[in-house]
Amino acid sequence: RGVMVRYVYDFTQGGRDMAGLLGGKGANLAEMTRLGLPVPPGFVLTTEACRAFLTTGGEPAGLAREVSDHLAALETTAGRRLGQPDDPLLVSVRSGARFSMPGMMETILDIGLNDDSVLGLAKVSGSERFAWDSYRRLLQMFGSTVMGVDRALFEEESARLKDVRGVPDDVHLGAGDLARLVEIYKDLIHDETGDWFPQCPAEQLRRAVLAVFTSWNGDRARLYRRREHIPDGLGTAVTVQRMVFGNLGPDSGSGVAFTRDPATGRPGPYGDYLPEAQGEDVVAGVRNTVPLTELERLDPGSCARLREHLRTLERHFRDLCDIEFTIERGTLWILQTRIGKRTAEAAFAIAAQLADEGLITPEESLARVSGEELARLMFPRFDASMTGAALAHGVAASPGAAAGAAVFDSAEAVRRAAAGERVVLVRQETTPDDLPGMIAAQAVVTSRGGKTSHAAVVARGMGKVCVCGAEELSVDVRARRFTAPDGTVVGEGTALSVDGSAGAVYPGSVPLVDSAVMRFLETGDTDGEAAGVVEAVAGALARADTVRRLQVRANADTPQDAARARRFGAQGIGLCRTEHMFLGERRKLVEDMILARSDTERDRALAALLPLQRRDFTGILEAMDGLPVTIRLLDPPLHEFLPDRTDLAVRIAAAEAHGDLPDPHDAELLAAVDRMHEENPMLGLRGVRLGLLVPGLVAMQVRAIGEAVVERTRAGGTPRAEIMVPLVGDVRELRIVREEAERVLAEVSAAAGVPVTCPVGTMIELPRAALTAGRIAEEAEFFSFGTNDLTQTTWGFSRDDVEAEFFSAYLDRGVFPVSPFETLDLDGVGRLVRIAVAEGRATRPDLTIGVCGEHGGDPASVRFFHTAGLDYVSCSPFRVPVARLEAGRAAL
Ligand code: ADP
Ligand code: MG
Numbered sequence: 001r002g003v004m005v006r007y008v009y010d011f012t013q014g015g016r017d018m019a020g021l022l023g024g025k026g027a028n029l030a031e032m033t034r035l036g037l038p039v040p041p042g043f044v045l046t047t048e049a050c051r052a053f054l055t056t057g058g059e060p061a062g063l064a065r066e067v068s069d070h071l072a073a074l075e076t077t078a079g080r081r082l083g084q085p086d087d088p089l090l091v092s093v094r095s096g097a098r099f100s101m102p103g104m105m106e107t108i109l110d111i112g113l114n115d116d117s118v119l120g121l122a123k124v125s126g127s128e129r130f131a132w133d134s135y136r137r138l139l140q141m142f143g144s145t146v147m148g149v150d151r152a153l154f155e156e157e158s159a160r161l162k163d164v165r166g167v168p169d170d171v172h173l174g175a176g177d178l179a180r181l182v183e184i185y186k187d188l189i190h191d192e193t194g195d196w197f198p199q200c201p202a203e204q205l206r207r208a209v210l211a212v213f214t215s216w217n218g219d220r221a222r223l224y225r226r227r228e229h230i231p232d233g234l235g236t237a238v239t240v241q242r243m244v245f246g247n248l249g250p251d252s253g254s255g256v257a258f259t260r261d262p263a264t265g266r267p268g269p270y271g272d273y274l275p276e277a278q279g280e281d282v283v284a285g286v287r288n289t290v291p292l293t294e295l296e297r298l299d300p301g302s303c304a305r306l307r308e309h310l311r312t313l314e315r316h317f318r319d320l321c322d323i324e325f326t327i328e329r330g331t332l333w334i335l336q337t338r339i340g341k342r343t344a345e346a347a348f349a350i351a352a353q354l355a356d357e358g359l360i361t362p363e364e365s366l367a368r369v370s371g372e373e374l375a376r377l378m379f380p381r382f383d384a385s386m387t388g389a390a391l392a393h394g395v396a397a398s399p400g401a402a403a404g405a406a407v408f409d410s411a412e413a414v415r416r417a418a419a420g421e422r423v424v425l426v427r428q429e430t431t432p433d434d435l436p437g438m439i440a441a442q443a444v445v446t447s448r449g450g451k452t453s454h455a456a457v458v459a460r461g462m463g464k465v466c467v468c469g470a471e472e473l474s475v476d477v478r479a480r481r482f483t484a485p486d487g488t489v490v491g492e493g494t495a496l497s498v499d500g501s502a503g504a505v506y507p508g509s510v511p512l513v514d515s516a517v518m519r520f521l522e523t524g525d526t527d528g529e530a531a532g533v534v535e536a537v538a539g540a541l542a543r544a545d546t547v548r549r550l551q552v553r554a555n556a557d558t559p560q561d562a563a564r565a566r567r568f569g570a571q572g573i574g575l576c577r578t579e580h581m582f583l584g585e586r587r588k589l590v591e592d593m594i595l596a597r598s599d600t601e602r603d604r605a606l607a608a609l610l611p612l613q614r615r616d617f618t619g620i621l622e623a624m625d626g627l628p629v630t631i632r633l634l635d636p637p638l639h640e641f642l643p644d645r646t647d648l649a650v651r652i653a654a655a656e657a658h659g660d661l662p663d664p665h666d667a668e669l670l671a672a673v674d675r676m677h678e679e680n681p682m683l684g685l686r687g688v689r690l691g692l693l694v695p696g697l698v699a700m701q702v703r704a705i706g707e708a709v710v711e712r713t714r715a716g717g718t719p720r721a722e723i724m725v726p727l728v729g730d731v732r733e734l735r736i737v738r739e740e741a742e743r744v745l746a747e748v749s750a751a752a753g754v755p756v757t758c759p760v761g762t763m764i765e766l767p768r769a770a771l772t773a774g775r776i777a778e779e780a781e782f783f784s785f786g787t788n789d790l791t792q793t794t795w796g797f798s799r800d801d802v803e804a805e806f807f808s809a810y811l812d813r814g815v816f817p818v819s820p821f822e823t824l825d826l827d828g829v830g831r832l833v834r835i836a837v838a839e840g841r842a843t844r845p846d847l848t849i850g851v852c853g854e855h856g857g858d859p860a861s862v863r864f865f866h867t868a869g870l871d872y873v874s875c876s877p878f879r880v881p882v883a884r885l886e887a888g889r890a891a892l
């Protein structure tokens with residue numbers, strides 16, 4: 001390249017807005033340096049250097065030169081050279097990508113130690129133990145990360161030595177022991193690799209840097225990126241930083257701290273400290289940490305400075321921050337900061353507090369919480385003080401929390417559940433054969449598969465708690481047990497707790513607590529133990545309601561659902577399906593309608609259904625009085641209401657086998673089933689096509705709606721029914737149905753002497769409907785996007801058939817990052833939506849447009865519907881608060 005590319009930045013040359021180039025860690029170290037916080041000096045090799053290295057396989061030209069220049073500067077400030085034998089400068093080599101990938105890549109500490117400088121370090125520090133401890137740490141990290149020796153082998157050697165000495169942990173090993181360990185490790189590295197650990201500090205540095213670059217493409221890192229939707233092409237930056245030592249004796253140590261409690265959001269610093277330790281010991285959990293109150297006692301000066309720095313950082317970043325810190329002989333150093341991860345509860349609490357404190361605006365406060373977090377707070381959950389450490393993490397596939405005895409096959413799940421036991425079904429992955437077990441279980445855990453794996457899809461459909469793809473678990477179905485990464489073996493019958501909202505599996509039976517947020521949403525009650533969080537949620541929803549432009553309606557088919565949706569803030573019903581109303585005892589009437597041999601017979605069956613339908617609609621219109629209720633005419637193919645063909649055939653065959661005559665009704669039904677069989681029912685006789693082909697059906701449904709409106713009007717109510725015609729592909733279909741509907745409504749109105757006006761509109765769920773929306777709007781008073789069918793028909797796949805099987809392959813192979821049934825496919829389906837909105841409104845400027853597919857409750861999709869100019873989204877009652885919040889955020 002003609003232009004000179006710069007690959008290395010000193011901490012004093014960067015800042016927080018350079019995360020793309022310096023990684024989050026490097027950029028924030030630079031930012032803290034600028035703020036004057038005590039950060040050990042250092043420099044950052046850019047992600048660009050990493051990308052160049054990974055694409056060409058070699059170090060980019062000029063990189064080595066830039067590194068040695070920056071190292072020289074670092075050496076000058078420190079007054080000593082890297083690995084200088086009598087007083088060595090030591091550095092850490094740290095990974096850090098643009099997006100935090102905790103623990104996924106490598107970091108190597110204590111670079112610069114060798115057989116000579118370890119002696120110098122011992123002398124200048126006055127601690128032989130410290131020097132040998134640092135050297136063996138370097139050998140361990142360098143040996144595994146750079147030279148590829150299995151980490152466990154080092155652990156085995158150190159465990160063996162501790163055994164011989166009869167001591168429980170590393171702190172009890174003396175200088176002599178550690179020096180011995182150094183020799184053992186050096187031999188181990190040589191035995192395993194055929195190479196000796198490099199004694200040259202510059203070579204150590206160079207190889208460590210390249211190893212960190214390479215770790216970007218490690219299995220763990222790739223897997224994590226796929227799960228978190230982080231692009232593979234970003235690369236990691238590498239930070240080279242002067243070491244500070246927490247392992248320099250009792251007045252030293254390391255810790256992590258948060259500006260507020262990340263679990264509850266409680267204000268005031270929160271953290272853990274580990275005396276006599278380097279940072280990696282804190283995370284590794286080798287010894288138990290102590291709370292900050294204990295640091296206060298051990299080292300009040302450092303603790304006070306720590307608190308002050310936390311305050312500075314929170315004011316500066318205007319958000320919850322977490323930090324890594326190290327105290328070296330009473331001097332405090334900050335080694336990392338970032339915006340802290342937090343629970344849903346803490347997210348709401350902190351957003352509200354920061355706004356109250358004037359640090360952020362109310363709008364920013366709303367932007368800081370998400371619909372997903374709200375959804376999580378609506379489920380009963382585990383008592384956070386009782387969970388302990390997770391056995392494993394996986395994909396949070398279906399929210400909620402549940403506990404039960406572990407079982408490893410469907411039959412056992414069914415057997416135990418029948419005996420009244422609560423069970424958790426654990427499998428590598430589930431298949432349709434596991435269905436009975438999934439129904440019987442409280443929760444499902446799998447070690448394979450993502451959000452659209454069979455387990456995830458089925459569990460969500462059943463509202464069952466599910467964690468899938470917990471790859472750390474090694475599940476042995478035959479032996480009826482699994483092993484967790486910490487070595488815990490969980491056998492059949494052992495209690496297990498599953499948090500489907502957080503994607504975590506815990507040992508034992510963790511107690512559940514009811515959701516205070518749900519109680520608030522149901523009753524408006526903000527009192528109680530979680531009052532802070534509930535008030536924060538109430539405040540966020542109130543703010544969202546003031547700023548949002550999108551209305552939120554609910555999909556509800558019963559008065560109960562309608563009433564609940566209304567309590568949750570629904571502004572009407574966007575989809576009232578009528579098919580459920582044809583089930584149960586009414587099936588017989590539907591059969592009669594289908595089998596009718598004459599108009600009279602059919603009219604009789606329809607007439608019997610009419611009062612039942614009228615009652616359904618009256619109840620719903622009452623629950624939603626004053627608000628719009630969009631009633632969809634019957635949509636599914638009629639044969640769905642007939643019995644299963646095999647059942648019928650078996651019944652007939654059984655009768656014949658007994659020498660009896662088969663029930664003539666059965667024979668008739670079988671003939672009807674055969675007559676109405678469709679190869680592709682999804683694309684068959686359904687939706688508006690039924691209205692055109694089954695005489696009297698539309699008239700009956702419309703009459704029931706009209707009469708319900710009359711009844712409600714007479715009762716003093718304000719019914720606002722809307723009639724929605726499904727699966728329209730051409731304006732003429734809609735015109736025929738609409739004319740019929742208007743004729744019936746006029747009749748009802750005239751007979752009752754009560755005005756009955758119901759807008760008639762259509763679903764847009766076929767590409768042809770979207771593409772001819774301008775024509776369709778001539779007949780439609782409103783549009784409602786049926787995005788489930790529109791997704792199926794646009795992609796040409798049937799959801800029921802593809803989701804479990806090939807979607808996981810499609811996700812794995814990157815065809816789409818997320819299932820198009822979960823988040824609207826903006827490029828394809830979204831484009832059709834935009835066309836239909838523009839052309840529909842061109843014909844009829846006051847056209848009301850909404851969406852009633854499941855996407856109506858999906859945060860990312862809600863955002864799109866806002867920008868696409870829709871008037872409302874409609875979703876299941878439980879998603880209504882989520883959609884309100886997201887509609888508010890979309891409008892910010
Ligand atoms: P990760 O991204 O996995 O947290 P880090 O690069 O933050 O990796 O480093 C791992 C541990 O080593 C952290 O606890 C960090 O504080 C510690 N560490 C890194 N660099 C230094 C240093 N220069 N001096 C002392 N400790 C360090
Ligand atoms: Mg870190």
Ligand code: MG
Nearest residue numbers: 726765786789
């Ligand atoms: Mg549909």
